[in-house]
Amino acid sequence: MKIPLLIIGSGLSGLAAAIRYARYSPDVLILEKHSRIGGLNSYYYRNKILIETGLHAITNYAKPKDKKAPLNQIFRQLKLNRKNLSLHEQNQSEIRFIDRESLIFSNDFSLLREQIQEKFPHCAEGFQNLIAAINAYSPYKPKPFLSTRAFVGRYISDPLLSEMLLCPLMYYGSSLENDMDLSQFIIIFRSIFMEGLFRPHGTIKEFLDMLFDHYKNFGGSIRTNSPVKRIIYKARRVYAVQLESGEIIHCDNILSTIGYEETLALLDRQVEKDTARRICFIESIFLLPISCRDNFSQTKTIIFYNKSETFRYERPREIIDLNSGVICFPSHFSGVEPRQYFEIRSTHLTDYQRWKSLENDKPAYIAEKHNLSRRSGNFIENIIGNFNENIVYEDTFTPLTIERFAGKKEGAIYGRPRKIKDGRIGFDNLFLAGTDQGYFGIIGSMLSGISMVNQHILPTL
Numbered sequence: 001m002k003i004p005l006l007i008i009g010s011g012l013s014g015l016a017a018a019i020r021y022a023r024y025s026p027d028v029l030i031l032e033k034h035s036r037i038g039g040l041n042s043y044y045y046r047n048k049i050l051i052e053t054g055l056h057a058i059t060n061y062a063k064p065k066d067k068k069a070p071l072n073q074i075f076r077q078l079k080l081n082r083k084n085l086s087l088h089e090q091n092q093s094e095i096r097f098i099d100r101e102s103l104i105f106s107n108d109f110s111l112l113r114e115q116i117q118e119k120f121p122h123c124a125e126g127f128q129n130l131i132a133a134i135n136a137y138s139p140y141k142p143k144p145f146l147s148t149r150a151f152v153g154r155y156i157s158d159p160l161l162s163e164m165l166l167c168p169l170m171y172y173g174s175s176l177e178n179d180m181d182l183s184q185f186i187i188i189f190r191s192i193f194m195e196g197l198f199r200p201h202g203t204i205k206e207f208l209d210m211l212f213d214h215y216k217n218f219g220g221s222i223r224t225n226s227p228v229k230r231i232i233y234k235a236r237r238v239y240a241v242q243l244e245s246g247e248i249i250h251c252d253n254i255l256s257t258i259g260y261e262e263t264l265a266l267l268d269r270q271v272e273k274d275t276a277r278r279i280c281f282i283e284s285i286f287l288l289p290i291s292c293r294d295n296f297s298q299t300k301t302i303i304f305y306n307k308s309e310t311f312r313y314e315r316p317r318e319i320i321d322l323n324s325g326v327i328c329f330p331s332h333f334s335g336v337e338p339r340q341y342f343e344i345r346s347t348h349l350t351d352y353q354r355w356k357s358l359e360n361d362k363p364a365y366i367a368e369k370h371n372l373s374r375r376s377g378n379f380i381e382n383i384i385g386n387f388n389e390n391i392v393y394e395d396t397f398t399p400l401t402i403e404r405f406a407g408k409k410e411g412a413i414y415g416r417p418r419k420i421k422d423g424r425i426g427f428d429n430l431f432l433a434g435t436d437q438g439y440f441g442i443i444g445s446m447l448s449g450i451s452m453v454n455q456h457i458l459p460t461l
Contacts, residue, residue, distance in 0.1 A: 002250040003029045005457055006241060008228055008266075009257035011039025011406075012442050013434035015208075017255050017449030017457075018222075019078045019215045024461055026219025029249070031241070033227035033407070038208050039257075040406045040413055041442060046393065049340055051285060052204045053397065053405075054413075056328045056345065057302060059172070059191035060443040061089055061107050061198040069195065070443055077450045080214060086201035088333035090301040093197065095164045096383070098307040103164055107196030120161045130155035134190065139183035142421040146182035163311040168192060168304040170313045171326050171347070173440035175279055175414035177314040183421075184438060191443065197301065199333050231266045231430070238430045241266075253457050257434040257449065258407055259415055260425065277315045278412035280399040282350040284373045287341040287393040293331065296384060303327040305383055319354040320372050322379045344387060346376045352399045352410040359400060369396040414440060423452045431456045 005021050007014045010032035021028045036042055041054035062069030064082045075082040089107050096102040101119055105112040117124045133155065148166070156162045166180070169188045174180040180188075200207045215222075231254065232240040240250045256263040261271045306324040313324070326347040331338040358365040373396045377388045399411025408415065419438035423431040431452050433439075439448035 002252070003027060004252045004461075005029070005255065006031060006249065006251040006253070007255045007257065008241075008263075009039060009407075009434070010037040010222060010224075011257055011434065011445060012041055012211075013439070013445040013449035014039070014255070014257040015211045015215065015449070016074065016078060016446035017257070017433055017453045018220050019211065019218065020450045020453045021457060022215055022218035022220035023079055024458060026221075028220045029251075030220070030222040031226045031228055031243070031249075032222060032224045034405065035224050037212060037222070037224070038204065040402070040408070041204055041445075042208070042405075043203065043205050046395065049287070049393065050203055050205060051395065052330075055199065055204040055207075055442070056326070056330070056347075057090060057197040057199055057333075058442045059188070059195065059197060060441075061087070061196040070191075070447060071195075074443065074446050074450065077454075078211075078214065078446075080210075085210075087198045088201060088336045090197040090333055091299050093168075093302040094300055094304070095167055096303055096305045097160065097164055097167075097311075098305060098383070101160060101164065105193060107198070109194050109196075112193055116161065120158055123156055123158050123161050126155040126157055127161075134186055137182075137186050139186040143183055148180040148182050148185040149178075151182050151185070163306070165189075165193075166313075167306055167311055167324065168302075168326075171304060173414060173444075174313065175412070175417045175419070175435075177277060177279065177417075178312065181419065181438070184419075184440070187444070188440065191441065199330070199336070203339075228266055230268065231263075233267065233427065233430070236426070236428045238427055253429045253431075253460065255431050255433055255449070255452055255457065257432075259409060259434070260420055260432055260436040261409055261416060262407060263425065263430075263432060274416060274418060276417035278352070278410045278416065279313070279414055280315065280350050280352045280410060280412050281347050282320055282372060282376075282399070283345060283347045283397045284376045285393075285395050285397075286344045286346075286377060286387065286391050288344070288387055288390045289392065290338050290340075290342050292387065292390050293338055293342040295387070296329065296332075298329075298332050300384075301329060301332040303383065314349070315351055316349050317351070319351050319368070320375065321349040322375065324349070325376075325380070327380050327384060341392065344380075344384075346380050348376060350399060352412070355398050355400050355411075365398075365400070369398060372396065408435075423456065429460075 005028040062071045227244045308323040328345040402411035415435035433452040
């Protein structure tokens with residue numbers, strides 16, 4: 001058996017890459033180690049309730065007529081009809097630095113401009129100059145690392161405003177402690193502030209099903225429950241993979257979406273030492289009766305908060321850092337009706353090593369999950385109001401959860417700090433796509449898969 005293109009991983013970058021290639025040739029095979037597709041953006045069931053594991057909001061909202069927008073470019077590349085996708089825009093989101101200042105933003109960029117003019121009038125001109133610099137920058141061409149903090153500091157004189165702008169962008173995509181690669185900042189700034197947030201109608205399952213059905217209609221194949229044990233190569237060319245079952249599948253090209261170090265492990269190659277620590281999160285989900293929705297302002301979709309004097313985006317010394325975080329209301333998108341329950345999700349920075357020390361002590365691990373879920377719930381009540389007494393179901397995802405089910409080293413959803421922007425890792429026919437290429441979020445992941453196929457695979461057809 002020989003396949004022209006093998007794709008390792010059925011996350012959104014893998015699915016998009018597979019669909020793009022299948023448009024020209026059905027001879028593409030996705031290998032997925034789990035029984036369910038989606039990777040980080042998947043779902044599971046508890047008490048017959050569908051729980052989404054990754055989807056808070058999708059960035060890069062665009063109207064159907066905006067042909068240059070990333071969202072619509074993806075649909076054209078995949079030959080999907082944009083008009084068939086029903087989208088729900090965010091209502092409003094908030095950056096709240098507790099006891100200091102807050103900024104409201106929406107999918108109308110003028111709202112953020114007005115907020116800055118009103119609350120930081122001394123920075124209004126600098127903000128306009130920052131936008132001009134962002135619009136003039138080309139972030140998709142591979143460039144060496146440039147500090148975002150230094151870049152923003154050229155235009156924004158007030159450190160508080162700088163930190164408020166960086167807070168949601170870091171939480172939505174920085175793999176570095178207390179800074180961002182400039183190219184990633186430009187992409188995420190445009191994605192969140194200038195284009196905006198949305199979610200598709202229904203659940204992530206329906207979105208994944210749509211993509212998967214489209215892939216199958218082109219003739220592409222997938223094998224779930226098929227973990228790859230090793231990649232077989234000679235010199236600079238790969239020519240096969242061996243599955244955990246022992247089966248060997250020959251191929252002409254491989255696109256790996258599982259991460260750089262994770263891919264090198266399949267090649268039995270050592271990774272150069274990287275002293276930068278990976279960013280990890282803990283996320284709690286609280287389900288309440290639908291009637292509780294009326295207790296909260298439905299104008300707020302996501303709240304990015306910070307209560308420290310200085311916003312610190314780093315691996316905490318304790319197991320959790322409640323001083324900053326993200327509070328999401330998945331039903332607070334325009335036109336979305338709650339399904340069975342009203343849902344609140346909280347996200348905080350956490351320390352992987354503390355969780356790793358509990359890995360072999362299941363009772364202690366479960367107890368710590370419950371303890372931190374309670375601490376998170378009690379803390380964010382001070383921001384959004386009382387809800388703990390009404391919780392009917394709760395669950396918590398730790399870095400160990402993500403490491404176990406998504407295969408991300410240390411459970412770091414944004415991967416290693418250093419990215420490989422061209423997808424090349426030293427082989428003529430093996431390429432990297434996804435998080436470690438430097439793309440984040442659902443739209444970024446899909447763009448990554450598509451761009452790698454366009455650059456490296458389709459020219460060989």
